[in-house]
Amino acid sequence: MEERYRPKDIEEKWQKIWDEENSFRVAEAAGNPKYYVLEMFPYPSGRIHMGHVRNYSIGDVVARYKRMRGHNVLHPMGWDAFGLPAENAAIERGIHPEKWTQENIRYMKTQLKRMGLSYDWEREVATCEAEYYRWNQWIFLRFFERGLAYKKRSSVNWCPSCETVLANEQVIEGACWRCDAAVMQKELEQWFFRITDYAEELLGDLERLGGWPEKVVTMQRNWIGKSIGAEIRFPLPERNESLTVFTTRQDTVFGATFISIAAEHPLALELCRGTQQEAAVIDFVERVRRTSQSQRGADEGEKEGVFTGAYCRNPFTAENIPIYVANFVLMEYGTGAVMAVPAHDQRDFEFACKYGLPVRVVIQPRDRVLLAEEMTEAYVDDGVMVDSGQFSGLANSEGKEKIATYLEEKGWGKGAVRYRLRDWGVSRQRYWGTPIPIIYCDNCGIVPVPYDQLPVALPKDVPFTGKGRSPLGDSKSFAQVACPRCQQSARRESDTMDTFVDSSWYFLRFTSSRYDGAPFDPEKAGYWMAVDQYIGGVEHAVLHLLYARFFTKALRDLGLAKVDEPFANLLTQGMVSKETYRCSEHGWLFPSELAGSEKDGWKCPQCNRPVEKGRVEKMSKSKNNIVDPEDLVNAYGADTARLFTLFAAPPEKDLEWSDQGVEGGFRFLSRLWRFVHQHSEALAGARIDLQSGETGGELRELRRMIHRTIKKVTEDIDGRFHFNTAIAAIMELFNAVSGVAQHARLTRDGAALVKAGVETIVILLAPFVPHIASELWEHLGYQDRLDRVPWPSYAPEALEQEELLIVVQVNGKVRGKITVPADVTQERIERAALADERVSAFLGEKKIQRLVHVPRRLLNIVVEG
């Protein structure tokens, strides 16, 4: 009786069992080694997408595999539940963000469960719950005590129409993403985390992240952007002060012919006061400041500036040089002032050309002579210092160090290190986030909320207009508060925290999700941390992954965490993409809605015009090439969805969606299903000791293949994550097993071996397609759950071949293949090779010069000519 593979039934059955038996609950345990595998938790947007399916399938393979290898596996899941989309839903549709978020979580959780992912759901957290975000506040207060959280004025993107701060990502070509108004820069009081205190450690420890992709490490290194140079003070003659610049090229200081300062530099407006330049400077500064950061980057190239009317003295040349305000100097980096060396810096060169400022060569290349008048671009490479006083004649690299030392001796400045990394601004003028636990009192100033008053709960009764400041300020019950110190009426901070704060330590919370004495139980975190394998999209390469590293180190310094780095190994999975089709009239079309045919060309269903086959692009609404995981699971089942995403490409590469590929995965599972059911009776009684069973001929080869497959699949999963080749190997084994079962008349030994093969296939498939594997395991007559079956081992001696295939080459080209007994001597192989008809035909009368013998593989006969 043939039974059809019906994924729906068996998947529901097993999901129910895992749920009811709490199969993946885990606790600290002595004995077995711990293993913490974590996938980046999702934002509860409403529905899971293919990226989630891929991410979580990869993680689940690792988790299930490690469990079968006897590890004590922590595999948790939660929700990154604060954020803007919830607030937009409130503004647009009048649903409260909390309701919207909780509904999404509920729905997505059922979707995840339908994927058969082996999570310990008892550890689930949602960052929007007070039980979670109170610890954000707790951490904030600890940071505040240590000076790691502080408040300062800073420049932010501001939309004058929406009256709100915008993140850099929400500024699209200089305009507000929502109302299209021109975004401007505005000074605001904001809270910051002093991540720059950890710049050196964050940079240095990158060396230790051998389990991270090179690419991510490089991106973080660039982001931190360490520069070694010097600070030099240029005295302002008329005043009793000086202008400090930061430079990495102190070796060129004798060539500094002017100074450029940022428009935001405090001296910009001050220096010009009372000079003829005043009006021009005010005008210029205003213009630059109106331009947002992103816009300034966009029209890079056009260097502009204006003379301030003031001069300062270059201490090395004792010359007075002019001070300019320049549009390309950033206040946020260095000191907001740079010494300009037109001969040896391209920007300064362009600026000097435009405003007729002198170019003075102080570094000469070794192979030619630079003349300032003939230069068309700056010379930025190494060379010999010239016209540099006592330093002339030195190699500039040597001069760099000498000048840094000299600066300090003379008291003109000092060697200095700067980072591109800036402190992390965490204030957000939004509702749906963690309230910053700070109170402003007219008498006492900034007062932290006492720990025993945490959490500062988000009020529920606020209006969502989408305009104005944070809605929290409009909630009287929230904003008005008695000062904890003097009891006078005071005001709460109405900003909330950046949602990246939530995700900077959630992996620690998972080690003890219900702990209520601190953000996490240090002992449990001590047991589980670090995360052994972290898996997620590369889009978080800098932000989240850097913040999480910072938090781990800061929490370590607070005595909570015991590790220096949170994620020992990182896998960044590629994105899921699909081909796109586009009608010039009706936009992007989904493949299944196309008219026409592959052969005669696809047509637009509305206007019947031929459609343009677009590129393969990341699945997105705008490209109309999204495949909904739910449809996929309904049509083929979760196992097929998992199998395809794991088989179609290695995890770190992009995955091109293919409907036929999915079909193929389903066919494989159906074939396996049918095979087991058709042969179950014949195999029922058969039993063999796979480790030592003696068989001959074809069966011996099958036995070898079983062992070889175990080895291959184990090595492919463990550390390498080549799930595609692991699955391919299992498919090969299945092809071989069904071949033997079909062709040979099964002897008792044969049946036993086929059964061993099938069982191996089922066990090896368990991490990939857990439902069907569990069901077949049960069908094969086993009572114990497949999730607890130990991963099979292979016997090295079973891999031994009694015959070897040796490739025979002549001058590096394959000319023959000979089969020899495994224990044959090299000499015999050489004799056999030379005796081979084809080989000898190629050798002819030519003299053999040498023989290159690769044991067990190959013999290359090198002849003259």
Place this chain on the structure above:
RNA sequence: GCCCGGAUGGUGGAAUUGGUAGACACACGGGACUUAAAAUCCCGAGGACCCGGAAGGGUCCGUGCCGGUUCGAGUCCGGCUCCGGGCACCA
């Protein structure tokens, strides 16, 4: 501009330390089953050319391009082209 990746059949991809290039799968073609179709099963297949009546057999070429190292290169080295991603006035 700088920094990372990548390029292999019609397609996705294999080849783990330099040793039979194209595993596995998709698509395709042929066949079996069927009144028919679907499903299923079996077989074929990198390209060009050659020998043979046929089954078969053979030669050369082939991993983006040019060159190098080596007995031997998809893999290593040098130089390019194209594609993808990140950063982008960082002094």
